[in-house]
Amino acid sequence: MSFDAVMDALGSDEITAHIETQNVNSAVRLDYNDHGTQHIGIVRDRALELLELLRDEVEFGVYDHELGFGYEEARVVVACAATLHDVGHLVHREKHTNHSLILADDLLDDVLGVYDTRERVALKSEALHAIYCHHSGNDPLTPEAGVVRVADALDMTxxxxxxxxxxxxxxxxxxxxxxxxxxxxxxxxxxxxxxxxxxxxxxxxxxxxxxxxxxxxxxxxxxxxxxxxxxxxxxxxxxxxxxxxx
Ligand SMILES: [Fe+2]
Ligand SMILES: [Fe+2]
Structure with a gap:
């Protein structure tokens, strides 16, 4: 299953190192709350839960590409975006949404390597869109992006x-x-x-x-x-x- 392959790739040493490193600016230097492994795990779990509850209720953004994508690819997009949405903290918390896009662009090419070129670019565009829209101000155009944004806010305990x-x-x-x-x-x-x-x-x-x-x-x-x-x-x-x- 492609989703399982993507989840494996999201757990690579390279991505884990990015997520651990992104917390230095946030938690150590800015005394801000956790933006590392714990936050990312919670947001990803929440986002996939929300997606499942919306499964029969919405038209997912991945359908728009007319590449035969289904619910599995919506899960792939949400898992990728939730995992990498805050990776831009590695550069700076300020404007981290934009920094996340630059870093995720490269990382996602490897993560989505099981797909052919056209599919990979389409899924990457959806994941980057969701990353860009995870903060208020940049409004999501897809349910997948909406799910990541709401899940980010649900890490509030x-x-x-x-x-x-x-x-x-x-x-x-x-x-x-x-x-x-x-x-x-x-x-x-x-x-x-x-x-x-x-x-x-x-x-x-x-x-x-x-x-x-x-x-x-x-x-x-x-x-x-x-x-x-x-x-x-x-x-x-x-x-x-x-x-x-x-
Ligand atoms: Fe963020
Ligand atoms: Fe976040």
Whole structure:
């Protein structure tokens, strides 16, 4: 299966070294949150989960190439983009989206080596598009790109900000992230009539910032707004926000 071959290639020493190295600028020099192996693993798992829930609900971007691509190639695009979306941190956090494109361009030629030239270029274009659109401002034109962008925002639990928090940072970013206990993704058809339900458990109301500001901002413009419902429940003692639905 081509997807398995691509996943193997994404686990190469070369790509692993890039992902470990990209965290130096982010986590060591800028005291920013983790953008290394842990973040990439979470984003990739989430993105593939979201893709599966959307499988029968959307027309994937890979279909537009008329090369006989199906769901497997949509998975390939999402796995590639999720793995390499933040590799540009290796250059600098600023404008890292653009740096990621330059680095991924080369790496993807090897990763997609099982495909013929026309297929490889098409899949690479889809992956680069998703990488370019993973931050707000560059809006996705495909569900695959939307999935990567939303999955990036779903890495928001306590562990995400542990590094800056332990170093003493007490900004709204770290404090609100500390309040997010768990994030799970489910089929939302029965409860809300949408394919994706994101459930978020908070230990206090500060978590609302992560959801209302960061996640909502990323969902907006992703192209998946009509397919995703977000429900956050405050399981802590303060009753400022008990339940939040977006
Ligand atoms: Fe990023
Ligand atoms: Fe990211």
């Amino acid at each position: 306590q562990g995400r900000s542990r590094l800056p928090y332990n170093k003493g940072e007490r900004s709204i970013d770290t404090v609100s992230s500390q309040a997010i206990e768990d994030v799970t993704v489910h089929d939302g058809e029965d409860e809300f009539g949408v394919p994706v339900l994101v459930e978020i458990g908070m230990t206090n109301s500060a978590g609302v910032y992560q959801i209302d500001s960061l996640l909502k901002k990323k969902l907006h413009g992703s192209g998946l707004e009509d397919y995703v419902r977000i429900v956050a429940v405050n399981e802590g003692n303060d009753d400022i926000v008990g339940r939040l639905e977006l």
